[in-house]
Amino acid sequence: xxxxxxxxxxxxxxxxxxxxxxxxxxxxxxxxxxxxxxxxxxxxxxxxxxxxxxxxxxxxxxxxxxxxxxxxxxxxxxxxxxxxxxxxxxxxxxxxxxxxxxxxxxxxxxxxxxxxxxxxxxxxxxxxxxxxxxxxxxxxxxxxxxxxxxxxxxxxxxxxxxxxxxxxxxxxxxxxxxxxxxxxxxxxxxxxxxxxxxxxxxxxxxxxxxxxxxxxxxxxxxxxxxxxxxxxxxxxxxxxxxxxxxxxxxxxxxxxxxxxxxxxxxxxxxxxxxxxxxxxxxxxxxxxxxxxxxxxxxxxxxxxxxxxxxxx
Ligand code: R5P
Numbered sequence: 001x002x003x004x005x006x007x008x009x010x011x012x013x014x015x016x017x018x019x020x021x022x023x024x025x026x027x028x029x030x031x032x033x034x035x036x037x038x039x040x041x042x043x044x045x046x047x048x049x050x051x052x053x054x055x056x057x058x059x060x061x062x063x064x065x066x067x068x069x070x071x072x073x074x075x076x077x078x079x080x081x082x083x084x085x086x087x088x089x090x091x092x093x094x095x096x097x098x099x100x101x102x103x104x105x106x107x108x109x110x111x112x113x114x115x116x117x118x119x120x121x122x123x124x125x126x127x128x129x130x131x132x133x134x135x136x137x138x139x140x141x142x143x144x145x146x147x148x149x150x151x152x153x154x155x156x157x158x159x160x161x162x163x164x165x166x167x168x169x170x171x172x173x174x175x176x177x178x179x180x181x182x183x184x185x186x187x188x189x190x191x192x193x194x195x196x197x198x199x200x201x202x203x204x205x206x207x208x209x210x211x212x213x214x215x216x217x218x219x220x221x222x223x224x225x226x227x228x229x230x231x232x233x234x235x236x237x238x239x240x241x242x243x244x245x246x247x248x249x250x251x252x253x254x255x256x257x258x259x260x261x262x263x264x265x266x267x268x269x270x271x272x273x274x275x276x277x278x279x280x281x282x283x284x285x286x287x288x289x290x291x292x293x294x295x296x297x298x299x300x301x302x303x304x305x306x307x308x309x310x311x312x
Contacts, residue, residue: 001052004076006039006068012107012285013057015297020304022055023048027072037064039071041079049079053101053312055304056137059287060129061110061265069104069133076102077136103307104133105141105300107286108263115150126150139311141303143286143296144234144262147186157310159303163262163284163296164190167232168197170282170294175258177230181222183207183245184233191232194260201227205245215240217248225253235263236283239270243277258282262296264289 001022005013006029017024025045030038041049054076058069078084080102082095114125127150134140134156141159145151148160171177171194178200182191184207195202206218231245242259249257256279264283266274271290274281285292 001054002045002048003055003057004041004045004049004072005057006072008059008061008065008068008287009057009107012296012300015285015295016055016057016105016300016304019297019301020055025049027075029068029072035064037068037071039068039075041075046079049076050082050095050098053103053308054080055103055105055141057105057107057300059108059110060106060133061108061287063110066110066129066133069106073102073104073133073136100138101312102137103139103141103304103311104137105143105304106133107143107284107296107300109142109145112146112150115147124150130154139307141300141307143284143299143303144190146234157307159306159310161299161303161306162190162193163286163294163299164193164232165197166294166296166298167260167262167282167284168194171230171258171260172198174282174293175228175230175256175280177258178227179203179222179224179229179254181205181224181229181231181245181249182233183217183231183241187233190234194230194232205248207241207244213238213240215244217244219248222249222252224249226255227253228256228258229254230258230260231278233259233261235265236261236270236274236281237265237267239266239274239277243273246277262286264291266290 002025003017028040060066080098111125180195182188182204246257258280260282281291283291284294284296
C-alpha cells in the first residue's frame with residue numbers, strides 16, 4: 001500500500017512506509033519561479049494509489065506546507081475518484097471511483113496553538129485548517145496536537161497519536177532522568193506519561209504567557225536537589241518556556257537539565273538560547289530540525305492502523 005509525500009516529509013514518509021511494511025511513493029512537487037506550488041501524481045504511482053488505501057504525509061508548516069498538503073490531497077482525490085481528464089488527452093480520461101481510502105497524516109499541525117478565539121475578531125485558525133485539510137480525506141492522523149479538543153467536531157475521524165512513548169525510551173537510554181517536569185499545565189498529560197514510562201518523579205509548573213516572547217512561571221518548590229531533570233513539552237518555539245523552567249530548576253539544585261519535545265520549531269535563535277540554559281535538547285523529526293533524535297514514524301503508524309480499522 002502506498003505512503004505518499006511531498007517536499008517536507010520525505011524521510012518521515014520513508015520511515016513510516018518501513019514501519020507499516022508499505023511502499024513510499026514520492027509525488028512530483030516543485031515550485032514555479034514566482035514560488036507557487038505544483039504537485040502531480042507520477043504515472044508509475046497511479047495504479048498503486050488507485051488499488052489500495054493511501055496515506056499522505058504532510059507537515060502543514062510553514063504556510064507553503066499547507067498549500068502543498070491541499071494540492072497533494074486534491075491530486076490523490078482526483079486519481080482515486082477516477083477524474084483523469086487532462087489537456088493533452090493522455091491515457092484514459094475517466095476511471096471507476098476507487099472508493100474511500102485516503103488518509104492524511106500530519107506530523108506537525110501548523111496553527112495548532114490558535115485553538116480558541118482569545119479576543120473578539122480572531123480566527124480559530126486550527127479549526128479552519130482542519131476543515132480545509134479534511135475536505136478530501138477519509139480520516140486524519142495528527143501527531144501530538146497541542147490541544148486535541150479543537151478538532152473534535154470534524155466530518156472525518158481523527159486519530160490523535162503521541163511520540164511520548166518513544167521520547168521516554170530515548171530519554172531513559174540517553175539521559176536517565178530522576179525527575180520529569182511539565183513546564184505548564186497544558187503539557188501535564190504528555191510529560192506525566194514520560195515520567196510513568198521511565199518510573200521517575202514528576203511535577204509541573206504554572207505558566208502565564210505575557211506575549212509571544214515573554215512567559216512567567218509561578219514559584220513552586222520542586223524536589224530536584226542533585227537531580228537530573230527532563231522538561232517535556234509538545235513543542236519548543238522560541239525556547240522561552242524551557243529556559244525559564246530550567247532556571248527555576250537550577251535555582252533549586254538540579255544537577256542537569258534536559259529539554260524534550262515532539263515538535264522542534266526552534267525559532268529566532270532558540271538553539272543558541274537553549275544551549276545557555278540546558279544540557280541537551282531532544283526532539284522528533286515531525287519537522288526538519290537540528291535536534292531531531294526520535295522518529296515520529298512509530299506513533300504515526302499506530303494512528304494509520306487505528307484509522308484503517310475504524311474506516312475501512
Ligand atoms: C504552549 O503552551 C506550548 O505547549 C509550548 O510550551 C510553547 O509553545 C513553547 O513556546 P516557546 O518555546 O516559545 O516558549
